[in-house]
Amino acid sequence: MTGFAKPLKIALGLAVIAALIVVPMNFNRYGLFILSQWAVMTIAAMGLNLTLGYAGQVSLAQGAFVGIGAYAAAIMTTHGWPLPAAIVVAIVLSFAVGWVLGYPALRVQHHYLAFVTLAFSTLAFLVFRNESWLTGGIYGISNIPRPHIFGIATNKPLPFYYVCLGSLAIVSLAVWWLIRSPWGRAFIALRENPQRAQSLGVDTRRYTLMAFAIGSALGGIAGALYAPLTQYIDPVPFNLSLSLDLLMMVIVGGAGFYLGPFLGAMIAVLLPEWLRFTEGYYLMLYAIAVMLLLIWSPTGILGILDRYMAARRTKAASALRAVAKSRLETAQ
Amino acid sequence: MSNLFDLLVAGLATGAIYALVAVGFTLLWQTSQTINFAQGEFVMLPAFLMLAAMHVGAPFWLAIILGILLSMILLGLAFKMLLVDPMMRHGVLPLAIATMALAIGIKEAVKQFFSAEASPFPSIVPTGDISVFGHAVSLQSIGVLVVAILAVVGLTALLNRTSLGHQMQAAAQNPTVARIIGVPVERMILLTFLINAFLVALASLLITPIYLAKFSSGEVLGQAAFIAAIVGGFNQVRGAIAGGLLIGVLDNLAASYVSTQYRSAVPMLVLIIVILFRPQGLLGRAEERTV
Numbered sequence: 001m002t003g004f005a006k007p008l009k010i011a012l013g014l015a016v017i018a019a020l021i022v023v024p025m026n027f028n029r030y031g032l033f034i035l036s037q038w039a040v041m042t043i044a045a046m047g048l049n050l051t052l053g054y055a056g057q058v059s060l061a062q063g064a065f066v067g068i069g070a071y072a073a074a075i076m077t078t079h080g081w082p083l084p085a086a087i088v089v090a091i092v093l094s095f096a097v098g099w100v101l102g103y104p105a106l107r108v109q110h111h112y113l114a115f116v117t118l119a120f121s122t123l124a125f126l127v128f129r130n131e132s133w134l135t136g137g138i139y140g141i142s143n144i145p146r147p148h149i150f151g152i153a154t155n156k157p158l159p160f161y162y163v164c165l166g167s168l169a170i171v172s173l174a175v176w177w178l179i180r181s182p183w184g185r186a187f188i189a190l191r192e193n194p195q196r197a198q199s200l201g202v203d204t205r206r207y208t209l210m211a212f213a214i215g216s217a218l219g220g221i222a223g224a225l226y227a228p229l230t231q232y233i234d235p236v237p238f239n240l241s242l243s244l245d246l247l248m249m250v251i252v253g254g255a256g257f258y259l260g261p262f263l264g265a266m267i268a269v270l271l272p273e274w275l276r277f278t279e280g281y282y283l284m285l286y287a288i289a290v291m292l293l294l295i296w297s298p299t300g301i302l303g304i305l306d307r308y309m310a311a312r313r314t315k316a317a318s319a320l321r322a323v324a325k326s327r328l329e330t331a332q
Numbered sequence: 333m334s335n336l337f338d339l340l341v342a343g344l345a346t347g348a349i350y351a352l353v354a355v356g357f358t359l360l361w362q363t364s365q366t367i368n369f370a371q372g373e374f375v376m377l378p379a380f381l382m383l384a385a386m387h388v389g390a391p392f393w394l395a396i397i398l399g400i401l402l403s404m405i406l407l408g409l410a411f412k413m414l415l416v417d418p419m420m421r422h423g424v425l426p427l428a429i430a431t432m433a434l435a436i437g438i439k440e441a442v443k444q445f446f447s448a449e450a451s452p453f454p455s456i457v458p459t460g461d462i463s464v465f466g467h468a469v470s471l472q473s474i475g476v477l478v479v480a481i482l483a484v485v486g487l488t489a490l491l492n493r494t495s496l497g498h499q500m501q502a503a504a505q506n507p508t509v510a511r512i513i514g515v516p517v518e519r520m521i522l523l524t525f526l527i528n529a530f531l532v533a534l535a536s537l538l539i540t541p542i543y544l545a546k547f548s549s550g551e552v553l554g555q556a557a558f559i560a561a562i563v564g565g566f567n568q569v570r571g572a573i574a575g576g577l578l579i580g581v582l583d584n585l586a587a588s589y590v591s592t593q594y595r596s597a598v599p600m601l602v603l604i605i606v607i608l609f610r611p612q613g614l615l616g617r618a619e620e621r622t623v
Contacts, residue, residue: 112562115562290430
């Protein structure tokens with residue numbers, strides 16, 4: 001199985017990437033917008049997956065970091081700065097704020113942490129809404145420009161979709177590298193058993209803060225792409241429900257699985273669109289689908305797959321054992 | 333000065349509602365480790381059940397009874413059996429997410445089957461003002477305060493004075509031991525879900541005449557109740573009550589003395605400070621950390 005599975009996986013991965021590049025070429029404006037939104041939300045969900053799925057810290061503030069990134073990008077690009085500079089600022093800003101937000105995580109855990117981050121999320125929303133000298137208040141910021149990448153204007157939906165897809169690719173590679181590095185292993189140790197991790201010499205303080213800061217920085221990147229994607233932002237999309245949505249994406253996709261956020265964001269962004277033919281019922285159906293999925297598999301969609309694979313592996317292993325045993329018996 | 337008095341009364345009335353909602357939240361947490369993110373929607377729904385009953389011609393008093401009964405069946409029994417029971421063994425987080433999905437579901441269902449517009453709702457307390465120490469105080473505020481206090485006193489008496497209440501507390505504090513000494517733990521857990529459903533229906537009845545019946549009204553209320561429960565100590569019923577009153581009063585004072593724009597920030601700041609310095613809440617007892 002192992003000798004065969006890896007090339008198959010690579011082929012499948014390449015096919016998906018090719019499809020993501022080629023198929024949208026004849027999509028209409030709205031289809032491209034939805035797909036770009038999927039890419040952006042996947043980046044934000046990947047950040048939360050680092051914090052929650054790998055480091056085990058429940059955060060209800062990821063939406064606020066998307067907001068911070070979006071406002072940073074909106075304010076800077078409307079004042080003539082290029083988008084890459086805005087992205088750097090968004091990363092630095094949300095990394096710093098995420099680091100500070102990590103401090104409560106050192107003191108309180110689980111549901112308490114969820115509520116601290118919930119409070120932060122609401123405070124961020126109030127700042128976006130009330131500091132109109134900076135954020136435009138309830139009127140928001142409009143005419144957010146889209147960038148020129150290597151001299152190519154990305155004003156049209158298709159080029160900007162490629163900007164989002166390219167950013168997703170870069171972030172995916174970075175996260176892939178991160179979770180395979182000693183850092184990622186330290187995060188997992190932190191999630192599985194903080195006490196034991198500490199006794200093994202993992203600096204739990206530092207890694208907890210890092211998990212929050214890196215996860216938040218990815219939220220900031222997502223926000224910095226969201227602003228030019230919609231070209232208009234106001235406080236409403238960044239309220240608590242975005243944080244809850246992102247949390248739902250991570251859990252539904254499969255927290256702690258690398259591909260979880262991709263699937264989770266697909267379900268959260270695309271499923272309501274596919275259910276649109278049901279008119280007003282689509283969010284209701286979506287809610288029911290999420291509840292049924294979680295009752296069936298609390299580890300999300302990839303949890304189902306994981307269990308199936310594990311069962312097959314056990315089966316294969318016991319088959320091998322049986323063969324070995326019968327050989328041993330015939331040899332005797 | 334007169335202003336302060338009015339603010340306090342209004343704050344206590346709001347706080348009493350928060351307390352009712354927060355108490356149910358702590359009850360569910362204590363008996364089944366359920367964080368119900370749909371608690372706000374649980375308060376919103378009964379009002380619509382009552383409105384629906386009135387639409388088909390039921391008089392107000394009958395609609396109230398039907399609404400409370402339906403809410404106990406849907407939000408108590410069905411919620412426990414269909415969502416909490418199958419998910420209980422999976423831990424806190426998946427269940428919390430499932431209740432978020434439930435919140436979306438309830439909101440959308442009301443919007444779809446009833447109306448996206450705010451509907452007026454008859455009050456059980458006559459409108460008008462009475463004079464207290466020379467201040468005009470709205471009868472509604474007083475009515476809300478009285479009913480909420482009665483409900484909370486009744487609940488505390490049930491928990492502390494009756495053998496049923498003692499069994500409930502035993503089941504909440506240590507299910508294993510409770511089971512050994514013969515407490516029907518499952519039935520006690522079901523009872524807390526029914527009590528929660530009753531309390532949210534009562535809160536719905538009290539608050540909807542003031543703020544109108546709207547599909548989205550659960551969000552703010554649910555959040556306020558969570559904060560109240562945590563600030564007060566969410567493993568303690570009396571903590572939830574104190575937290576509710578405190579947040580209600582703070583919210584009203586903040587609106588007039590701090591700024592209307594940042595009024596909702598004040599309870600949030602209180603929440604953050606309490607969680608950081610006294611995570612078990614002002615009146616709560618510390619929970620042992622599990623490794």
